[in-house]
Amino acid sequence: MxxxxxxxxxxxxxxxxxxxxxxxxxxxxxxxxxxxxxxxxxxxxxxxxxxxxxxxxxxxxxxxxxxxxxxxxxxxxxxxxxxxxxxxxxxxxxxxxxxxxxxxxxxxxxxxxxxxxxxxxxxxxxxxxxxxxxxxxxxxxxxxxxxxxAGTIKELTTIQPAVSNDGSQIIGNVIYIDNYGNVVTNITKKLFEDIGKTRAFEISVRNHRFTKIYNNYSDFVNFDIPANERQVDGSGLIVFNSASFLEVAIYKSNPQTVGGASSLYALDYRDTITINFN
Structure with missing residues (x-):
């Protein structure tokens, strides 16, 4: 064995x-x-x-x-x-x-x-x-x-997203920043779908607005456009990451050179991300 x-x-x-x-x-x-x-x-x-x-x-x-x-x-x-x-x-x-x-x-x-x-x-x-x-x-x-x-495991309350009473808004928080500078929030795909119910939405990240969420980083790229005309590197996007958490990312980011979502959007641990549903 x-x-x-x-x-x-x-x-x-x-x-x-x-x-x-x-x-x-x-x-x-x-x-x-x-x-x-x-x-x-x-x-x-x-x-x-x-x-x-x-x-x-x-x-x-x-x-x-x-x-x-x-x-x-x-x-x-x-x-x-x-x-x-x-x-x-x-x-x-x-x-x-x-x-x-x-x-x-x-x-x-x-x-x-x-x-x-x-x-x-x-x-x-x-x-x-x-x-x-x-x-x-x-x-x-x-x-x-x-x-x-041992008796019990010590309980710590994690930062939980706040949902408005009328279900029109989710306010989430940054819980993790990865090696690429991508910003992971505590908003799960399940919560987003349960509250959003397929409605249109707008995600506010500082003074930036997003109206689409991708399942993969590469989904952001229109491969029908010639590679030399795409100009997508360094662009901001929202994805559900592999752990099914909402993530603010920069396409092909590098925190050591062009920066990542954390630095470019000035986001740190516990900062807020807001989703408004229409």
Whole structure:
């Protein structure tokens, strides 16, 4: 039976040694481990951003995979450590609300509060405690050995879109900005369709207006026009992304050169996007 995959999602970045040290510790514990970096570029302590990344990544991994989440993970009386099995996957993280943001649809099959801290000297929780727990699970160990039954998952209320009483307007918020500078909102395709009911609409992004939503970035291009006459690069568009969230994008954007939707429309985390239905 192959060793389960261990994934890493942290806000450590790439400059420092932290991410490499965690991977080294895993390989020292479990030589044949399969370690996958989901992301180390989560904005510091941004639980909402981390939850968006993890909820859209973990389902692509095989059942039984173990996901270490190193976001706001320092142990305190108000920030205990947990290990749980949910939706066929294992998660090792702080009980800081991130699990409630990853999924409200699943109930933990088993959850424990990790209690092995006294067995080791540590000032680096993810390196020491989370690695020990993940490798224990990967070897086939049970959760009961590394913790005591935990009560409840801490609930954090995510930013929710606001719908007007008459159903004529949705006000959403930016929840994530990707590597291309594309701006992801908390407005889902389902919400848009449930409220919009096929009505005409106008999406307001700062002082820009959009009246069409694309399902793919390339749908924005009219391929009947010769390539040298299209002039679409750098144009703004609205799409439902692969996770079915409304996204403000720039066609073939590059934040390092021409800019992305975040910079060109001056949008940041929690900023608002408005949809008005006619």
């Amino acid at each position: 192959p060793t389960p995959i261990i994934t890493l999602t942290t806000d450590f970045g790439k400059k420092d040694h932290f991410a490499a040290a965690v991977k080294g510790a895993i390989y020292s514990e479990l030589e044949n481990a399969m370690v996958v970096d989901v992301s180390h570029d989560v904005s510091p302590f941004n639980i909402q951003e981390a939850a968006y990344i993890i909820q859209n990544a973990y389902k692509s991994f095989p059942a039984g995979s173990i996901h270490i989440i190193g976001i706001d993970a320092e142990l305190t009386p108000e920030n205990r450590h947990i290990a749980l099995k949910m939706d066929g996957h294992y998660f090792v993280c702080a009980n800081n609300g991130i699990i409630s943001m990853i999924s409200s649809a699943f109930v933990a099959e088993k959850m424990v509060e990790i209690n092995i801290h006294n067995t080791m000297q540590t000032s680096f929780t993810v390196l020491d405690v989370f690695v020990k727990v993940a490798c224990h699970i990967a070897r086939g160990g049970t959760l009961d050995v590394i913790g005591k039954p």
